[in-house]
Amino acid sequence: MSPKLKLIQVGLGNWGADWATKVLPQLEDLEVVGWVDSSRASQAAFIERVGVAREAVFSSFAEAHAAHDDVKIVFAPVAFGAHAKVAREVLEAGCHLLLEKPLTLDTDSSRELIRLAAARDLVFGIDQNYRWGAGVPVVRRLLTEGAAGALRNVAVRFHRDHEGVRNDALTEMTIHHLDLMRYFFDANGSAVTCVPHTPISTRDQGTDGADLIIELDSGLVVNYHLSTNGVSASTPWSGYWQISGDEGMLTWGEATYDAQPQAPVRIIRLDGSVEEIEVPQPTGLRDRAGVMRMFLDAVGGQGSPSSPAADNFHSVALLEAALDSAAGDSKVAVVEK
Ligand SMILES: NC(=O)c1ccc[n+]([C@@H]2O[C@H](COP(=O)([O-])OP(=O)(O)OC[C@H]3O[C@@H](n4cnc5c(N)ncnc54)[C@H](O)[C@@H]3O)[C@@H](O)[C@H]2O)c1
Incomplete structure (x- = not known):
């Protein structure tokens, strides 16, 4: 059996916990090695709800990546006010990123992130799961x-x-x-x-x-x-x-x-x-699990993420x-x- 794909999740709020309990366990080839949230209260609530080890929880992406520098895949169900900051940090660290919607609230910051991902040849997808x-x-x-x-x-x-x-x-x-x-x-x-x-x-x-x-x-x-x-x-x-x-x-x-x-x-x-x-x-992995599957396959060179950030940009333009x-x-x- 090939080794599991290692991932860091940034954002341990309500939706991040929902993903961790209901969705990520469906992906058998995936292993989350680091869980990140800047809020101590969110970390504590997440540990209580999801049951992960305290040592696997970090206060910043930089800390988690320093502890697991072989990780190339990040999923970020983080508060949308932090999307641009977290996405920039993750992409600059050379990691592929699946970011929760909305990519950002404005086209300037979205464009900058899309260009950053393209310049580094990174897969950058958005969980715009209602499409599925x-x-x-x-x-x-x-x-x-x-x-x-x-x-x-x-x-x-x-x-x-x-x-x-x-x-x-x-x-x-x-x-x-x-x-x-x-x-x-x-x-x-x-x-x-x-x-x-x-x-x-x-x-x-x-x-x-x-x-x-x-x-x-x-x-x-x-x-x-x-x-x-x-x-x-x-x-x-x-x-x-x-x-x-x-x-x-x-x-x-x-x-x-x-x-x-x-x-x-x-x-x-x-x-x-x-x-x-x-x-x-639908058959197979549905909804969010399907979004994650397509993202992981794209990272592995097969197809593209379900909502590539470059396409999702046009939805951000409407929202803006x-x-x-x-x-x-x-x-x-x-x-x-
Ligand atoms: N696809 C969907 O249908 C769907 C549904 C619900 C939420 N969402 C999205 O998921 C994301 C999270 O939503 P939520 O309801 O869990 O919000 P939330 O406020 O419950 O949790 C967000 C978490 O992000 C953390 N955070 C903020 N800034 C951070 C930073 N710089 N680094 C690390 N952690 C940081 C906060 O401490 C908080 O714990 C949002 O983008 C939201 O739009 C998507």
């Missing part, structure tokens, strides 16, 4: 086949009354949905108007919800509603999509008063009939525009003379 949901390939295939006819408009609705994303919904959630828009409609962004439900004045300030008009460079306009407060019908994490065309409306997901909304794919025809489309359950619109003053006031 069961319904995603089905929706994409139907759109490619023109199942709804010529597309006219799109509405995407997200509502979850969830403490975990409430403070940063626009940065934590919207990047997933913007990335899916690019993937489904084979387009990048051209303009975004964003009205946050709680005013913000800087990109990283955080808001609980927003309404956005997203103009794609294909000419398609998406109406996107993001909400984490109040009583409303809940959607799956991937949202409720209504994609309207001349010959029908393709829907993915639903908005219900059920705590566990599902993500069926349907086509509503001109005559009002509803066709349920089968969504096959949304945050700048939210934080700026691009509204036209209604003046009643």
Whole structure:
């Protein structure tokens, strides 16, 4: 049996612990030799929850890498405010990096990191895992086949009354949905108007919800509603999509008063009939485990990561525009003379 691939994980918060307990153990050829977090409290909570040895936990990537200088692979589910700093340090140390979403909140820092990885010939991927949901390939295939006819408009609705994303919904959630828009409609962004439900004045300030008009460079306009407060019908994490065309409306997901909304794919025809489309359950390593598998294979010279940072850059560009619109003053006031 070939030796296991050694990895350092940076970020031992809630999501880092979720990865360590549910996802990484699925990858049998992987061994995590160092666990890093700058917060003593996060380290202690992680050790308690995951049960790793105290000696394997470090306060910085530099410390962990000094102790394991043969490690060439890093996974970073670290707080998004630290993404640019941690990614720069890891790439400068000559390590391949799988970074949690959002890559960063602005294109300048993303571009710098992508160039750094390219200059050193390093694999740099992003865990933009919603692209790997069961319904995603089905929706994409139907759109490619023109199942709804010529597309006219799109509405995407997200509502979850969830403490975990409430403070940063626009940065934590919207990047997933913007990335899916690019993937489904084979387009990048051209303009975004964003009205946050709680005013913000800087990109990283955080808001609980927003309404956005997203103009794609294909000419398609998406109406996107993001909400984490109040009583409303809940959607799956991937949202409720209504994609309207001349010959029908393709829907993915639903908005219900059920705590566990599902993500069926349907086509509503001109005559009002509803066709349920089968969504096959993926086989093999799914979702985040699949993202990690593709990243490790890319490091080994096979294929590319599921969301290469260089492609994900275009999703960051959309997010940056949304945050700048939210934080700026691009509204036209209604003046009643
Ligand atoms: N893909 C998904 O669906 C998904 C879901 C949840 C979270 N995430 C992402 O995972 C990342 C972590 O989220 P979380 O909910 O665990 O956040 P969190 O705040 O619970 O944990 C982040 C951890 O990073 C640590 N940290 C901050 N700066 C650091 C530094 N310079 N070096 C080392 N450690 C540092 C903090 O101490 C904290 O323990 C974020 O990027 C978030 O967007 C992705």
